Amino acid sequence: MPTFPATTVDFFLAGLESFMVRSGQGTHWAVTALWLAGKPDAAALNQAWEQVHARHPMLGARLRRKWRGWRLVWETDGPVSAPPISWHALSGEADETALIRERLRGLTFGQAIMTPLHLEVFADTTTGKHLVLLTWRHALMDGTGVNLLLEKLAAPSDASPPPVPEPPQESPALLYKRARPLMNRLHAMTRAGCLSAWAQGMPQAGGEPEFHLIQLSAEQSSRAVEKLRRLCGEFFQMPFYAAVATRALRRLHESHGWTSPEIHLHLPTQVRNRSRDLVFGNHMGTLPLFLQSNALDTLDAAVAHVQQCYKDALKQGLPQASEALMALACRMPVRWFIPMVRLQNRGQICSLFHSHTGAFLPGRTDFAGAALENVCTIPSVSSPPGLGLFFSDYAGKITVAAAWRSGGLHSEELRVLTASIFADLAG
Amino acid sequence: MPKAPITPDSVIELLTSEHILEPQEPIAPDTDLFTLGLDSMAMMQLLLQIEERFRLSVSPAEMTRDRFATAGALASFLGEKRRLAA
Numbered sequence: 350m351p352t353f354p355a356t357t358v359d360f361f362l363a364g365l366e367s368f369m370v371r372s373g374q375g376t377h378w379a380v381t382a383l384w385l386a387g388k389p390d391a392a393a394l395n396q397a398w399e400q401v402h403a404r405h406p407m408l409g410a411r412l413r414r415k416w417r418g419w420r421l422v423w424e425t426d427g428p429v430s431a432p433p434i435s436w437h438a439l440s441g442e443a444d445e446t447a448l449i450r451e452r453l454r455g456l457t458f459g460q461a462i463m464t465p466l467h468l469e470v471f472a473d474t475t476t477g478k479h480l481v482l483l484t485w486r487h488a489l490m491d492g493t494g495v496n497l498l499l500e501k502l503a504a505p506s507d508a509s510p511p512p513v514p515e516p517p518q519e520s521p522a523l524l525y526k527r528a529r530p531l532m533n534r535l536h537a538m539t540r541a542g543c544l545s546a547w548a549q550g551m552p553q554a555g556g557e558p559e560f561h562l563i564q565l566s567a568e569q570s571s572r573a574v575e576k577l578r579r580l581c582g583e584f585f586q587m588p589f590y591a592a593v594a595t596r597a598l599r600r601l602h603e604s605h606g607w608t609s610p611e612i613h614l615h616l617p618t619q620v621r622n623r624s625r626d627l628v629f630g631n632h633m634g635t636l637p638l639f640l641q642s643n644a645l646d647t648l649d650a651a652v653a654h655v656q657q658c659y660k661d662a663l664k665q666g667l668p669q670a671s672e673a674l675m676a677l678a679c680r681m682p683v684r685w686f687i688p689m690v691r692l693q694n695r696g697q698i699c700s701l702f703h704s705h706t707g708a709f710l711p712g713r714t715d716f717a718g719a720a721l722e723n724v725c726t727i728p729s730v731s732s733p734p735g736l737g738l739f740f741s742d743y744a745g746k747i748t749v750a751a752a753w754r755s756g757g758l759h760s761e762e763l764r765v766l767t768a769s770i771f772a773d774l775a776g
Numbered sequence: 777m778p779k780a781p782i783t784p785d786s787v788i789e790l791l792t793s794e795h796i797l798e799p800q801e802p803i804a805p806d807t808d809l810f811t812l813g814l815d816s817m818a819m820m821q822l823l824l825q826i827e828e829r830f831r832l833s834v835s836p837a838e839m840t841r842d843r844f845a846t847a848g849a850l851a852s853f854l855g856e857k858r859r860l861a862a
Contacts, residue, residue, distance in 0.1 A: 582839040584819050618817050656836060663820055 355412060355421040360679045363412050363421075366488040369731045374754070377487040378462075378558070379728035380452045381495050382445070385479040389470060389717035395434060396505040397717070398468060401498065402431035407489065407629040408465055421679055435469045445480060446560075452484040453558040453729045453752075465489050468502075479719060487728055492617070492739075493632035495726055496709055501628065503716045524677040531670035534637055556755030558729035563749040563767055569775035570747040576774070580652045586742075588659055591616055591638075592651035594738040597769040599645055604765045612645070614638045616659065618668055634671050636662050648773050709743045725750055732757060738770075747774065780829050782855045787847040790829055796821050805848035814844065832857055 355363075366377040402408055409429035415422050435457070448471070455462050457469065465486040472479050483502075485495060519527075565573060577589045595614055602609070615635040636659070644654040662668070709724045710716070716724075725741035725748040735757040739750040749770055751763065758766070780786060784805035791797045791809070799812045814822075819839065826832055832854055843853040 579837060582836040583841050584816050584839050584844075585836045587816060588836075659820060660824060663817075663824060668817065 352413075352415070352422040352424050353407065353410065355423055355679070360421055361675055362488045362491070364678070365731060366486075372731075374731055375729075376455050377729060377731070378453050378455050379485055379487045379495070379726055380449050381483040381485070381499065381724065381726045382449060383481040383483070383499075383716055383724045384722040385481060385716060386720035386722055387477060388472065388479055389481065389719040391434075391436075393505060394468075394470075394502070394717040397502045398434055399431045400505055401466075401501050401628075403428050405629055410489075412488075432464045432467065437469065437471050438474050439471045439480070440474060446562075448480075448482060449560065449727055450558070452482060453560065453727065455484075457484070466498075478722075481716065489629050491632055492726060492728075494628050497628045499710055499716075499724070500713070503710060503713055519673070519676065521677060521680060524673045527666075527673035528670050528677055530665050531637070531667055531674050534639075534665075534667065534670075537639070556757070558752065559755045559758070560727045560750055560752040561763055561767070562725065562727070563751065563770055564723075565747045565749075565771075565775055567746060569771075570742075570745050573747055573774040574745065576648070580649060581656070585656065587616060587618075588655040589652055590740040592645070592648060592655045593770055593773040594740075595640055595655070596645050596648065596651055596773055597738065597766050599642060600765050600769040601762055604762065608642070610642055612640045612642055614640055614655075616655075616662075618671075634668065634675070636667055636671060638662060709741055714744070723748065727752055730754065749774075779831055779858070782830055782851050782858060784847045784851045787851045787854070790825050791822070791847070794821065794825050796825065803847060805851075806846050808845060809847065809850075810841075810845065819844070826854065830854055830858070832861070 362377070369375060369377050406425040406428050407423055409427075410423035410425040413422055413424040451457065452462070452467075457467060462484055467484040469482045469484075470479055471482070483495070483499075485498075490498065577586060581589045591614060595612055599612060602612075614637070616638055618634050618636045638655065638658040640651075640654060640658060645651040710721065713721065715721055721743070723746050724743045726739060727750040728737065728739065730737040730752045732754045736751070736753040739752065741748045741750070751758075751766060788803045788805070791803065792799075796818050797803065797809065797812050797814060799807075803809075803812065822844075823834055823836075823839075826834055834854075834857070842849060844850055
């Protein structure tokens, strides 16, 4: 049977999904929503959809352990056939939120989704606008991967088959040495008693996936981008959004009456030198930062603080340590990895922070021939941490998806979170 | 310690010796660095190396696409910054 080497990040996502399934939280689904001004070209969309399935046998792959060398591999049965794209008509009063919420639970009109990718097109019969929902298994792809996939679905292409990923090569002793700075960091987090660290006795919300979209108008987005450019220049969006999210988290903590000198933040980072054709290879790692609560009083101070912590983490070699730790963990059975996933995800409300920053589909104004008005991704989150904040930017419009498990965030808490994000971005 | 000269070649040497970029082909002064994979993490590593090697502090807000597009453009920007600081 054909196999592909698993990357280290595949292993983290597999461990995360395994943790979610074993703790009764279900499969780790995500939904990417695309709002189109008109009807997409069905033939072009079908062609691109079939091309993606024909070229990526990963879509029918299972993560397996090879006895020889105890290596993780994706085992495939060869190319898979594309599931049909579903087309539906919606009345003007259709509830987009309910549609997305159902898909985050792995369901479509009450039926379980059986394939890792599921594509649906909803036509608004009153306005002619269309909503495309791509439901995807997060274990197979991350926030960067879905952007690469959207580029391939936006128009059929003659792209060559994807490259084979490189498996981790180094010896466990060398990996352990390289992973040491991060291990020290995680232990320091435990000692510091970070506010967001989950502690024995705290309730855990493990209910169904929920979400709320904070959609900024063009004018509000423009104000946010102006602030971003002033504080971070053209390249460092992540520290800006991380500062906004962390300040919102601090407000949430304050509303609970919690105080702590530090906030633990997982900053998503791009794994270096990974091919853009490796759509299902997973591209993101995380960088743990320890932010001083008292350095987050203003947005300007918070951005500078995140940037400094980011610099310090790079000086300490934490990105390389993070990759080494994942490579080391690849040699463990997935179930042994779960305590590490729990440790990484510590936080009653939110310690794991993901941000899919950067413009979606840069330079593209249409999707399958229809003008693209906006796009964002809403992942389900595990508990712990129980809450994730995801920032998307398309054509100057910023959308923030807050995702949590039901019971983990109440309406007043959501109001506090939303108000803080709005004030920082557009205030 | 004397300050290291800032030329397109010294910028290219910094990019490759510190593994900020690992291109298949040699980098020329006018090669587009973004197509070679100059992403945000690489940029942050580049900032750290610029501080260490050229003794210049570049704030993120000063980092524009034009200034960092090529080794030549970056050398000009850093050279001008050093001249103004002198």
